[in-house]
Amino acid sequence: MNAAFLRASRRLQRASLAAKLGALGSLIMVVALGSIAFTVWVTWQLEGGAAAVNEAGRLRMQTWRYAQVASAQDLPQLPALAQQYDATLALLDAGDPARPLFVPRDEDTRAALQAVRSRWQALQRAISEGATPLQAGQLAGDLVIEIDHLVTGIEAHLQRWTSILSALQFTLLALALAAGVALLYAAHLFIFQPLARLQRGLEAVARGDLGARVDVETHDEFGEVADGFNHMAMRLEDLYRGLETKVAEKTEHLRTERERLAALYEASRRVAQAASLDELAQGFVRQFREVARADAALLRWHDAEQGRMLMLAADRVPAAMLEHERCLAPGDCHCGNGAAPGGPRTITIHALTDGDTGDSAGTCRRFGFQRVLTLPVLLQDQTLGEVDLLWRDATRPVLDDDRALLEGLAAQLAGGIESVRAQALQREAAVSEERGFIARELHDSIAQALAFMKIQLQMLRGALRRGDPAATTRVVDELDAGVRESLADVRELLLHFRTRSDGAELAAALRATLQKFQHQTGLPAQLDVRGPVLPLAPDVQVQLLHVVQEALSNVRKHAQARQVWVTLDPRPELSVTVRDDGRGFDLAARNSDDGDDGHVGLRIMRERAAGIGAEVEITSTRGEGTQVRIAVPSRPASVALAA
Structure with a gap:
């Protein structure tokens, strides 16, 4: 029993x-x-x-x-x-x-x-x-x-x-x-008694008796808690003198310093290896967010010419917010104001009132962000852009050491941007030199056209000696048509191959191209720009202009058009559309005719577009005109900075 x-x-x-x-x-x-x-x-x-x-x-x-x-x-x-x-x-x-x-x-x-x-x-x-x-x-x-x-x-x-x-x-x-009665007794036996033992142990530790222990009488949850209390008391007794705590604090400090050095090394490596501004910006914005332990981060480029802040990269920013923050004018928001004097600024969004100027950080507040830290990206007192770090918890602190590290990363980013820009200018110079060489070669090839004209002149002399007015008129007409066609081809080829980026934005370059086209052909041409456009890499912009010029050349030679429309649309992807109201053509039949000049022009446009990762889409209907659309993917090579 x-x-x-x-x-x-x-x-x-x-x-x-x-x-x-x-x-x-x-x-x-x-x-x-x-x-x-x-x-x-x-x-x-x-x-x-x-x-x-x-x-x-x-x-x-x-x-x-x-x-x-x-x-x-x-x-x-x-x-x-x-x-x-x-x-x-x-x-x-x-x-x-x-x-x-x-x-x-x-x-x-x-x-x-x-x-x-x-x-x-x-x-x-x-x-x-x-x-x-x-x-x-x-x-x-x-x-x-x-x-x-x-x-x-x-x-x-x-x-x-x-x-x-x-x-x-x-x-x-x-x-x-x-x-x-049974429940009360069970509560006393299983709950109140173990809690009383734990309370007595806690009171003993509070009095400084780190040797206090609690009897473990059962193996249930209270028994586990009592056993954990005993281990805790034993640990506190071991650490009573605090030496181990100081060692841990020093170790943590060294670990933090090592992480900061590693962050600076990673930034230097990224600057050295970045092939484009897009790659550099995306890597840096992610590193900024991780170092600051922020919930989201944005990197904006300052377009001093247009007075706007354009977004280069973002990390963990809601898609709807990205669309709203893509392009900001100074004063539209408390962030995106990197051109303002001063260093880093901290903005507590939830403390702002609706009476503030501008958007009053309404976009950030709508997406749950309560604090913003803005870091200007400076190079020799010139503002290149701004880094915006966003937190949803306004109480999360940013240590002074972390702020210093963020400023150091911003300086590294400025140097990297300048390096990428210098590389882009070097590539532009090389491309420009190559285009000049090709232009000279094509200029020399005009000798063939002159030889043809010499033959026609000999035939003209023969007709004059024979006194043949009909032959004379026919040869003179051929000479006249040949001279006018050759002059037009020479002007177009020289303009085409000597095109280079002089630092102007794409819209301005297209406007200049259309002015020259109107001067040469007398056709009215209209340019429609549907929003701000991020600057392209110089070589990409040059190739894009070449494709547009080839499309305009086809309009001059074959379309018999009365007007030309050019549309520049930056969304959802950068695209340039050339449309005319000419006679149009059968696209399938033209593709099957390898000897046609128009087919050669279409092939040249596609080859140039493929060189920058773009696509050419051609639609045409007889009697209704032709449309050429060149679609450029987001930052095909790099986003360039204006000189």
Whole structure:
């Protein structure tokens, strides 16, 4: 007996608190549910017995009615009344769980029901054999007496169930009191006592007694907490003198310094290896965000010529916010104002009021950002751009050491931007030199055209000697057409191959190209610029202008157009569209004709576009004109800075 109790006690100690409370609660719930189920069943029996008493009472009424109708010799009604009586007896015999209706199944009640059925049959036989009204009334009275016996038996049975139900209710009350006492005792045993031990231990540690320990009496959750408390107290006792804490602080400081040096080294490596401004900007903006532990970061380039801040790169900025922040004018927002004098600025957005000027950082506030740190990117007192770091938690601090590191990274970024810009200018110079060489070569090739003209002049002299006016006129016309065509080709080729970027933006270069085209052809040309455009790398811009010039050349030679439209659209990708209202052509037939000059022009446009990663889309319909669309992907080579 004692051994079994000890085993049960050990199992109870090893059980978790949830298991203990669950077992106790389950036991109480099972007992309660069982009691409630039994109570419901007893109530159901009582309801069925009450319905049976009601039906038995109805038998009295049917008996006297049957006897009265028989005495009145109203024989046609007797079968219907007998049928109703039999149905009531059958209902009492079988019961009806749906109502519910039950007749007790004990022997006395069943005997009483059988006696009622026998008396009923005797009454039916007597009436059918012609009994007198007096005899029928006596038999009906005997039947009613049997019905009273049946009702008395059912009521006695119901009285017993009622007594049982009352006793069960008192039992449930006692169980509820016992369950409350059991829960209180279990709470005291499993919760309050362990909490009191832990509280005494905490009070001892608070008094400075680091040797205080808590007894671990169980292996439940409180036992685990007590064991953790003991380990904590032991650890505090070991670290009491604080030497280990100081070593840890020094180690953390050294680790931080190492991370900062690694960040500067990574920035230097990125500047040395960056092939384009896009790559450099994206890498730096990610590093800025990681060093500052910010939620988002943006890098903006300052376009001094247009007085705007254009976004170069962003990290973890919502897409909807990117669209709004892509181009800002100074004063539109508290960030994007890198041209303003001064160093880094911290703006707490949630403290701003709606009366502030500009957008009042409404965009940042809409996307949940509460603080912004702006870092200007400076090179020799010249503002190149600005880095904006955004936090959703305005209380997160930016340490002075981190701020100094961010300023150092901004200086590295400025040097990297200048380096990429210098490389782009070098590539532009090389491309320009190559274009000049090709232009000179093409200029020398004009000798072939001059040879053709020399032959025509010899033929002209021969016609003059022969006195042939018709031949003379024909040769002069051919010379005139050849000279005009050659002059136009020479002007176009020289303009085409000597085109170079002089630092002007793409829109200005297209405007100059269209002015020259109008001067040469006399055709009206219209330029439509649909938004600000980030500067392109010089070589990319030159190639794009060449493709546009080739399209304009095809308009001059073949289109027979009355007007030309050029559209520059920076969104969703940079595109230039050249459209005319000329005669158009069959694109499929032109592609199959390798010897056609127009086909050569189309091939040249596609080759030049492919060289910068762009695509050329040509649509044309006979009699409705031609459209050439050149689509340049986002920063195909690099985004250049204006000189």
